[in-house]
Amino acid sequence: MPIRRLPETVVNRIAAGEVIERPAAAIKELVENAIDAGTTRIDVTLTEAGRSLIAVVDDGMGMTPDELKLAVERHATSKLPNDDLLRIATLGFRGEALPSIGAVSRLTITSRPRDSSEAWSIAVEGGAVTAPVPAAHPPGTRVEVRDLFYATPARLKFLKGDRAELSAAVDAVERLAMAHPHIAFHLTADGKPQVRLAAAPGLVGDPQAARLERVSAVVGKEFFDNAIAISAEREGIALSGHAGLPTYHRATAAAQYLFVNGRPVRDKLLAGAVRGAYADFLARDRHPVVALFLDVPPEQVDVNVHPAKAEVRFRDSGMVRGLIVGSLRHALAEAGHRASTTVAIGALGALRPGNGGAVPAPAFAYQGSYARPSYPRSGLAEAAVAYQAPLDGAMTLTPAARIEAPAAAPDRFPLGAARAQLHGTYIVAQTDDGIVIVDQHAAHERLVYERMKTQIEAGGIARQALLVPEIVELSEAEISRLTARAAEFAELGLVLEAFGTGAVAVREVPALLGEVDVQGLVRDLVDELAEFGTTLSLKEKLADVCSTIACHGSVRAGRGLNADEMNALLRQMEATPHSGQCNHGRPTYVELKLADIEKLFGRR
Numbered sequence: 001m002p003i004r005r006l007p008e009t010v011v012n013r014i015a016a017g018e019v020i021e022r023p024a025a026a027i028k029e030l031v032e033n034a035i036d037a038g039t040t041r042i043d044v045t046l047t048e049a050g051r052s053l054i055a056v057v058d059d060g061m062g063m064t065p066d067e068l069k070l071a072v073e074r075h076a077t078s079k080l081p082n083d084d085l086l087r088i089a090t091l092g093f094r095g096e097a098l099p100s101i102g103a104v105s106r107l108t109i110t111s112r113p114r115d116s117s118e119a120w121s122i123a124v125e126g127g128a129v130t131a132p133v134p135a136a137h138p139p140g141t142r143v144e145v146r147d148l149f150y151a152t153p154a155r156l157k158f159l160k161g162d163r164a165e166l167s168a169a170v171d172a173v174e175r176l177a178m179a180h181p182h183i184a185f186h187l188t189a190d191g192k193p194q195v196r197l198a199a200a201p202g203l204v205g206d207p208q209a210a211r212l213e214r215v216s217a218v219v220g221k222e223f224f225d226n227a228i229a230i231s232a233e234r235e236g237i238a239l240s241g242h243a244g245l246p247t248y249h250r251a252t253a254a255a256q257y258l259f260v261n262g263r264p265v266r267d268k269l270l271a272g273a274v275r276g277a278y279a280d281f282l283a284r285d286r287h288p289v290v291a292l293f294l295d296v297p298p299e300q301v302d303v304n305v306h307p308a309k310a311e312v313r314f315r316d317s318g319m320v321r322g323l324i325v326g327s328l329r330h331a332l333a334e335a336g337h338r339a340s341t342t343v344a345i346g347a348l349g350a351l352r353p354g355n356g357g358a359v360p361a362p363a364f365a366y367q368g369s370y371a372r373p374s375y376p377r378s379g380l381a382e383a384a385v386a387y388q389a390p391l392d393g394a395m396t397l398t399p400a401a402r403i404e405a406p407a408a409a410p411d412r413f414p415l416g417a418a419r420a421q422l423h424g425t426y427i428v429a430q431t432d433d434g435i436v437i438v439d440q441h442a443a444h445e446r447l448v449y450e451r452m453k454t455q456i457e458a459g460g461i462a463r464q465a466l467l468v469p470e471i472v473e474l475s476e477a478e479i480s481r482l483t484a485r486a487a488e489f490a491e492l493g494l495v496l497e498a499f500g501t502g503a504v505a506v507r508e509v510p511a512l513l514g515e516v517d518v519q520g521l522v523r524d525l526v527d528e529l530a531e532f533g534t535t536l537s538l539k540e541k542l543a544d545v546c547s548t549i550a551c552h553g554s555v556r557a558g559r560g561l562n563a564d565e566m567n568a569l570l571r572q573m574e575a576t577p578h579s580g581q582c583n584h585g586r587p588t589y590v591e592l593k594l595a596d597i598e599k600l601f602g603r604r
Contacts, residue, residue, distance in 0.1 A: 020097075020100050020101055020104060020148075021155075022159060022160075022165060022168060023046070023049060023050025023051065023054060023148055023159075023165050023168075023169055024050070024165065024168035024169040024171070024172045025172075026050065026054055026097075026101050026105075026145055026148065027044060027046075027050065027054060027056070027169050027172055027173065028172040028173075028176070029097035029098075029100075029101070030054070030056040030097070030101075030143050030145075031044065031056060031172070031173060031176050032091035032097075032176065033091075033097065033098075033141075033143075034056060034058035034060055034141070035091055035176065035180055035183065036060075036090045036091055037058060037060025037061050037062075037140075037141065038060050038061050039058035039059050039060035039140065039183060040059055040182070040183060040184065040199065041058065041059055041183065041184040041185075041186075041199070042056065042057070042058050042183060042184070042185050042186070043055075043056070043057045043058075043186045043187075043188075044056050044057075044169075044173060044185075044186065044187040044188070044195075045057075045187075045188050045189075046166070046169060046187070046188070046189040046190070047189075047190060048162060048190070049162040049163075049165035049166040049169065049189065050145075050148060050165060050166075050169055051147075051148055051149075051156075051159070051162075051165070052146065052147065052148075053144065053145070053146055054143075054144070054145040054148065055142065055143070055144045055145075056142070056143045057140065057141070057142045057143075058140050058141055059138070059139060059140040060140055060141060061113065061114055062111045062112045062113035062114055062116070062139055062140055062141055063109075063111040063113065063120075063141065064113055064116070064120070065120045065122075065132040067111075068109060068111060068120055068121075068122040068132050069122065069129075069131075069132060071098050071109065071122075072098050072099055072102055072107070072109070072122060072124050072129055073099060074096060074099045091262070091263055091309075098124075098143075099124075099127075101145055101148075102124030102125075102126075102127060102129070103124075103126065103127040103151065104126075104148065104149050104150070104151045104152050104155070105126075105145050105146060105147055105148045105149065105150060105151070106123070106124075106125045106126075106145075106146040106147050106150070107123065107124040107125070107143070107144070107145055107146075108121060108122070108123045108124075108143070108144045108146075109121065109122050109123075109141065109142070109143050109144075110135045110137045110141070110142045110144075111137065111140070111141040111142070112137045112138065112139050112140065112141075113139070114139045114140075116139075118134065119134070119135045119136060119137035119138075120132045120133065120134060120135055121133055121134075121135035121137075126150070126151040127151070166189055166194070169187070169189075170187060170194050170195060171254075173185055173187050173195055174195060174197075174218045175257060175264035176264060177195070177197050177214060177218065178211065178214050178215050178218060178257055178259070178264075178291060179211075179259045179262045179263070179264060179293065180262065181199070181200045181207075181210040181211055181213065181214035182199055182200065182210070183199055184197060184198050184199040185197040197214065197217055197218070200213055200214065207240070208229060208231070208240060208241075208242075211240075211241065211242075211291065211293065212224060212227060212229075212242050215227075215242065215257065215291040219255060219289060219291075222248065223242070223244060223248075223289060226244050226245045226247075226248040227242035227243065227244055227245075228242060228243050228244075228245065228331045228332065228334070228335050229242055229331070230242060230243055230292065230327050230328065230331050231327075232323060232326070232327040232330075234319065234322075234323045235316075235319060236296075236297050236300075237294065237295070237296050237297070237300070237319070237320065237323060238294070238295040239292060239293070239294055239295075239323055239324060239327050240292075240293050240295070241259075241290065241291045241292040241293045242290070242291055243288065243289075243290045243291075243292070243328055243331060243332070244288050244289035244290060245332075245335060245580065246278060246281035246282055246288065246332065246578070246580070246581045246585060247580055247581045247585070247586075247587045248288075248289060249282055249286040249287060249288055249289065249585065250286070250287050250288075250289055251285070251286065251287070252287055253271065253287040255287070255289040255290075256271065256274060256287065256288070256289070256290050257290065257291040257292070258270045258271070258274075258290075258292055258294075259291075259292070259293045259294065260294045260296060260301060260303070260312050261294070261295060261296060261298070261301070261303075262293075263303065263309065263312075264310075265310055265311065265312050266310050266311070267311060267312055269314070269317050269320065269321060270292070270294075270320075270321075270324065272321070273320075273321045273324035273325050273328075274288065274290055274292070274324065274328065276321075276325050277324065277325045277328035277329050277332070278328070278332075280453075280578070280583070281332065281578060281581055281585060282585040283585040283586075286585050290328075292324065294320070294324075296314070296320075299315075300314065300315045300316070301313070301314055301315070302314075302315075332577070332578060333577035333578065334577075335577070335578075335580070336574070336576075336577055336579070336580075413431075413570065413571065413574060414431070414574055415429055415431070415436050415438070415570040415573060415574055415589070416429035416430050416431035416432070416435070416436050416570070417429055417430055417567060417570075418563055418566035418567045418570060419435075421440075421560065421561055421566060424559060424560055425439065425440060425441065426438065426439060426440070427440055427561070427566045427569065427570070429566075429570055431591070433593055433594050433595075434591060434592050434593040434594045434595075434596075434597065435591075435592050435594075435597070436570075436589050436590070436591045436592075437589060437590045437592070438569070438570065438573070438588060438589040439582075439586075439587075439588055439589065440559075440561065440566075440569060442582035442586055442587075442588045443569060443573055443579060443582070443588040443589065444569060445582050445583055446573075446576070446578060446579050446581065446582050446583060446588060447569075447572050447573065447576050447579060449583050450576050450577065450578065450579075462493065462510070462511040463493045463494075463495065463508040463509065463510060463511060464508060464509055464510070464511040465507065465508050466506065466507060466508065466509065466518075469499075469505040469506060469507045470505070470506040470518040470519065471499055471503050471504075471505055471506075472503060472504050472505075472506060472518065472519055472522045472523070473502055473503045474502065474503065474504060474522075474523075474526060475502070476501075476502065478526045478530075479498055479502070479503075479504055481526065481529045481530065482496065482504055482522070482525065482526060482529070483496075483497065483498050483504070485529065489525075492510065493508070493509065493510030493511065494506065494508065494509055494510060494521075495507045495508035495509075496522070504522065506518050506522060509521075573588070573589070
């Protein structure tokens with residue numbers, strides 16, 4: 001069959017498939033256009049989750065009749081004044097959204113410039129454009145998309161149910177709203193309000209506070225109470241936003257909101273950096289809640305990777321990742337022993353009369369490392385045992401069921417003064433405005449773990465030479481990725497090198513791992529490098545072993561502690577970063593305010 005040119009309508013529909021794959025994609029493009037137009041309010045109306053109708057109304061700058069005709073032509077845009085793709089300062093720039101939507105739907109645009117007394121309307125049906133006609137409309141623009149994908153029926157068959165499509169549409173609007181708190185966003189579906197976000201004009205001078213207020217309005221007030229401020233800058237790249245405490249987490253990564261120059265993105269590099277920063281604090285099946293905003297000089301980031309504009313590429317991806325990981329870890333360390341308020345809320349809910357039992361706890365699934373059940377004789381296990389006693393001297397094993405004369409006043413310390421030990425496991429401390437209940441094993445496990453990490457950082461990671469090098473067969477591309485990071489692996493205790501064609505030889509492994517599955521470890525490292533460009537796996541395996549040793553070298557549940565020992569444990573928790581959660585992400589203590597306790601008994 002001879003080569004021929006495809007009809008213009010077919011070309012447009014093919015191109016539309018890259019940009020508009022579902023109603024949420026069309027909504028995102030139209031809302032981005034409204035933001036670029038300088039609007040202060042955006043109203044979105046949907047029928048049948050956007051299948052029948054998508055209407056987006058703004059009060060932006062508007063368009064003249066000539067601009068309307070250009071707006072529905074492919075690759076016509078007002079957002080590249082110098083045709084410079086290296087300095088993109090707007091959300092849109094490709095000039096594809098409106099023509100793509102018009103190619104697969106019945107599109108109508110009505111617009112009136114702010115300085116004009118006349119409004120005009122233009123229609124596009126299946127790619128066929130009509131001439132602009134006079135219309136009635138206030139300053140701004142209204143875009144109506146009816147019968148989406150009527151021109152491409154096959155695409156309709158791949159759409160999900162109304163609930164799933166509406167959820168995707170709401171998520172798209174909320175993500176854009178987080179980055180632009182000075183704009184009011186309203187979304188209504190089938191007559192029911194779904195999003196109602198007022199503008200925050202009083203906080204324009206404080207973008208951090210405005211963004212926190214907007215993110216909390218989307219995620220929930222709990223985020224406001226459990227967020228840590230992030231602010232850092234390196235080589236002209238600024239990172240701001242908020243990150244949730246490790247004990248405030250979710251079952252999926254859906255509540256991780258990442259933005260680059262005000263553009264919501266779903267980037268593997270950024271997601272991997274967040275994962276790496278929280279690797280020490282969460283179980284593998286739990287995910288932190290974060291809203292992070294990167295401001296990058298336009299010439300250092302490429303947003304022209306895909307028509308959907310959800311992916312970006314950084315000129316120095318390693319520096320960006322280091323900035324995110326370092327900033328998050330520093331902020332988490334600054335939080336000290338702080339735990340999320342949701343821990344206390346869950347405890348109070350479980351105590352309320354008629355609750356019928358405890359509130360379901362999050363599923364914490366601890367995943368082991370590549371180390372086999374035998375523990376290495378590297379000296380770290382012995383060192384962990386030395387940390388068992390919070391105080392020097394002999395241990396008193398008599399359970400402290402009641403302490404009449406505490407050594408410390410409750411108001412002198414954040415975690416208060418120890419009053420009792422219950423069931424040989426839980427320390428009860430009194431603060432100036434409530435009580436604190438501490439899981440002694442979980443708390444001491446974190447203390448031991450942090451000390452072991454400090455020891456490793458001070459002395460480096462010991463390496464164990466293999467009697468016979470382990471040969472791992474890989475592709476040339478995988479070998480290239482590994483050998484390019486050989487120096488970094490050596491710092492982590494793994495020494496490897498290329499071995500002939502199609503293989504690497506592993507000569508030394510971290511002694512801390514003990515008997516290790518070298519083949520599995522190396523293949524996981526290859527996969528990690530391919531997906532994230534980092535070496536999280538090895539660091540996580542080492543952290544897992546440290547965590548296991550710390551668990552076995554900590555004060556056990558059921559062990560009686562005297563008053564001095566309990567208070568010593570509380571003071572160490574106050575002085576140790578991350579002591580609000582154990583190595584598996586569970587909380588180490590619950591703080592109950594006196595006012596909440598009094599409510600339980602009807603005293604207020």
